[in-house]
Amino acid sequence: MKKLILVGALALPLLAGNVYAQSKTGFTLTGELANLENGKTVFLLSRNMTTGKSDTLAKAVSAAAKFTLKGSVASPDLYFLGIQDTRGGVPVFLENNALTLKGDVKDLKNAVITGSKSQDDYTAYGKEVKGISEKQAALETEYVQARKDGDKAKMEEIGNKYDALDAEKGKVTEAFASSHTQSVVAPFLLLQNVNDDNAAAFGAIYDKFAANVKATSSGKALKGRLELMAKTAVGQQAPLFAGKTPEGTELSLKQVLSSGKYTMIDFWASWCGPCRAENPNVVKLYEKYHAKGFNILGVSLDRDGEKWKKAIADDKLTWGHISDLKYWQSEYAAMYGVQGIPATFLLDANGKIVGKNLRGEELAKKLEELLGAM
Template sequence: MKNTFLLIVCLAAMISCSKTKEGAVVTGNYENPIKDELVKVELIKHNELTVIDSFYLDTPGDFSLNIKLDEPSFVRLNFYNKHIVNMVLTNDDEVVLVKTDEDFNQPYRITGSQNTDYIYQLTNIKNNFEAQTQDLNAKFIEARNEGNMQALEDIKEEFLDMQNATNYEIKKAIWKMDNSISGLLATSFLDEENEFSFLDSLATKYNEQIPNSSYTQDLVERVNSMRNLAIGSVAPEINLPTPDGEPVKLSSFRGKYVLIDFWAAWCRPCRMENPNVVRMYNEYHDKGFDILSVSLDRDRAAWVDAIQKDNLTWTHVSDLKYFQSEAAAMYKINSIPATYLIGPDGTIIGKNLRGPSLEAKLKEIFGAI
């Protein structure tokens, strides 16, 4: 009997010691907790934010919690809507919240998670780009005040080169994040309108590596919905009337480079951009550049008046249905100004090109004037 009792005790100890933890473990300390206010644990999935847990913090702010997940997930700690700490967690993770002096606006970060470290890596790349952009903006303002046109052109070129280099660095980093949903989340650092080819390849890769992840499925769905309007795809046909009621088709511009310009008389940013568009039209029209402006106006008189006042001498069409326009729906236009650049063969070769980016693309196509 004594031996039997000892065996039971040993078995109980073994079971206790082998018991697995319930999900990811997050510990740490948050300074200056607010009494009687909840800290929220939020899950981001399918582009939706859901509160999955919450807890109170007492002075001195130490905490320990378990987060049980159905799959590797994007989670964040929300401290009173004052500090948001992003995490990419699996049920095997044991991470610690630490204070850092690196970023005044984000004084807390997570340690102990390789997946989260991937996001920090890309955030640093993006922050460096934004800091360099601020420096260029200061130089741009100075050159503009001095009327130094050559310096303005040089700064525009430097910005575009810097932007391309940053995008390349981000894509290179994402591609190395095999089997980590961080690579899927990090696509938010890219301009998806101009990176369809990369996103398509990434969706294929992750669909092979972690096909059951909801984040993979979201990317695959997003890429498939982008396919008809991707760079390299044939631009959907537009067939709308001019102010005189004459129907015009986009396909009638075949053989030319044509900018589809979605705008409206009531759109202040559109009107502010119009002088630049006029200048580029005048410079490149004789070389084979044309414009098809699609108005999202509802008032015909206001539309026609804006065309005349802004000296927009190219082709204009509209069904005067605001954002319910047939063309706006087809091209998924949710805000204006918005543009698509179409090649002579009718394929999309650029999106949302305005100002310096449009001018750079036209110079690339036609050469500098």
């Protein structure tokens, strides 16, 4: 699994788009969370959206289900509130004002934050996509069950429905960001929803952002993401790389390209359910078109070498494979801007990208078009 444009609320004036007088003394975030145990450390993290690294901005110790966090920020930006020994967290668009947070430790995603105009923007967006998100959550549950049942047809059906909802959410996000170009929330939302289909539209919105919005962590990450997507778009020359095979020898993309007419770079992993479900289809197409010049280079995002090797054997993936066993920190994935798997790039013999993220019937049709008549 990998977009109805709403008008109404989106057409409201921007109230100067988050340009307002903040407190000169910094922020105070007062929280009250049901089921919050005494003595738990509550902390605010700043996160570099490009590198994923985090730093602690403020922290406090809970008492009587309450806490108070204090500090200051140079300008409004996105932070994350976390709690010791508790999974998940709360995105907080922090400003130098008095903020309040209320909710339940057992349901952090629905915590309510007031006192930040940026957070109000985020809450408004959440209401716009609430129905879509709920449908996607239900589909995710269905997908897990279908995978347990080994029902590949059902998995593909669910995946198509999920992708349609994702496209719908992308349109809502595009409309919202277009009307909130001075809000620090906008680049964060675009970053979460950007893909090959909407990258050009999202890029045009980015160009209209206020300077302070572009300077946020999300703004910088979005710019980098859009630039990388442009470099790996259909028609571009694919970046070359080389890596270690399961046997420990080096295999380069250049070598694979030189031995065929078309090569598919397949980013996958042994732990990726959708990848493993797609593998039989890829095997079938490889067997059909390899003699006509179709090659594959599997690039795994595994971190356990033995599980990687076992999956290759179990799924009968007889083409070349490499991995740096760095999971989501894979240098190859970063080079191609891969943020979800399976992800594929189809290249011609000269290394030019002629197809991207083709799977199932789409991949079969493309190979028939390129190699079927040969």
